[in-house]
Amino acid sequence: MERPHGSLPFDAARLADEFGTPCWLYRRSVIERRIAEVSCFDAVRFAQKACSNLAVLAVAKKAGAVVDAVSAGEVVRALRVGFDPKAPVPGVVYTADILDDAALDLIGRHGVPVNVGSADMLEQLAERGIRVPITVRVNPGFGHGHSSKVNTGGELSKHGVWHEQLPAVVARGRELGFDMCGLHMHIGSGSDFEHLSQVCAAMERAAADFGPGLRTISAGGGLPVSYRKGAEATPRIDVAAYYGLWDASRKRIESLVGHPVSLEVEPGRYLVAESGYLVTSIRAVKKQGKNVFYLLDAGFTDLVRPSFYGAYHHITVHGRDGSDLPGSQPVIVAGPLCESGDVFTQEEGGFVTTRDLPPAKTGDLLVLHDAGAYGAAMSSNYNSRPLAAEVLEDGGVFKEIRRRQTLEEIFRLERIPEL
Ligand SMILES: Cc1ncc(COP(=O)(O)O)c(C=O)c1O
Missing domain, CATH: 3.20.20.10 (Alanine racemase)
Incomplete structure (x- = not known):
């Protein structure tokens, strides 16, 4: 049975349950609509x-x-x-x-x-x-x-x-x-x-x-x-x-x-950007002086556009059941990497900014929107982090189109020579 899923056009909680986070979601109907438009x-x-x-x-x-x-x-x-x-x-x-x-x-x-x-x-x-x-x-x-x-x-x-x-x-x-x-x-x-x-x-x-x-x-x-x-x-x-x-x-x-x-x-982005979402989990909530940080299980190894170009992505925060959360506070949203530039809320030049987001706790879901273009395609294995799963939403059905990479697959090409 479909659960309510707040303002998102898909059930983020079910997606997270089935495929884990971070996870890419693409909506087929959006891609088709954009192609028809051009x-x-x-x-x-x-x-x-x-x-x-x-x-x-x-x-x-x-x-x-x-x-x-x-x-x-x-x-x-x-x-x-x-x-x-x-x-x-x-x-x-x-x-x-x-x-x-x-x-x-x-x-x-x-x-x-x-x-x-x-x-x-x-x-x-x-x-x-x-x-x-x-x-x-x-x-x-x-x-x-x-x-x-x-x-x-x-x-x-x-x-x-x-x-x-x-x-x-x-x-x-x-x-x-x-x-x-x-x-x-x-x-x-x-x-x-x-x-x-x-x-x-x-x-x-x-x-x-x-x-x-x-x-x-x-x-x-x-x-x-x-x-x-x-x-x-x-x-x-x-x-x-x-x-x-x-x-x-x-x-x-x-x-x-x-x-x-x-x-x-x-076109690249016009056809796919708006079809795509990066669904992540908030893994830590920290307060430092005036600043609140949400640290995610996704970083620039997943979505590099904010770190690379200072690109803006709309962000929404949801309970673990996918519901919308109330309220608003300025938050810095960052990833798990050992890099100070691993911040999703930044402007070109690397200037860290805040975003007004609902108060959240660990385990809540944070969704980066319009992530279908230059998202998964630009992901990397830096920090030995596996590539996230990709899922296609097709008429309400989730279809896994790339499973999450395993750690073994990251190491597979490497050899330790006789030392
Ligand atoms: C030759 C060429 N065509 C098309 C594109 C797609 O650009 P966009 O995603 O901005 O539509 C690019 C992007 O780098 C490109 O280099």
């Missing part, structure tokens, strides 16, 4: 780096999305889920800053199209005799974003082919015998439509430089979600307006090249 684009290419669990990829596939892959591992994930790299809209495209041997091997064997970020990638494919369709990721000479950790364009960004070198790279690709067929720009203007129109204009300039053969353009990802709630929430991105700008650009490009050009979008 399906005005000809292809929705899920940036799987945001959440690459095989089951999440399978949900995305059923909902009509295709994927990108930034490593050999992500190519294998895509193939395992059944994405066909040779389909008319390729099920998987390799889009990374470099090619290593493992990636080259897979791309060659499976004919995975490549989105190149440097001329060297073309040479390395050609050296191996690989001739797959090529799109070019362009750095238009400017970026967007509040820090170098998220800025994807401009002179200080490592990503993409510098815009002035695009004609030479395309010419070299043709000379080597590649089907040079597309352009890609991932700048992440978010909801800044004035900035986005500059990106669209840069895409049109790139299309003019590209010359014949252009069949596809990709708008990249970067569609934002509001991590803050209530009065502080940022309005949802106007997807129709976002699409409208890109579609107008696509049409101008079509009249330039004289044939249809398909328009892709490549």
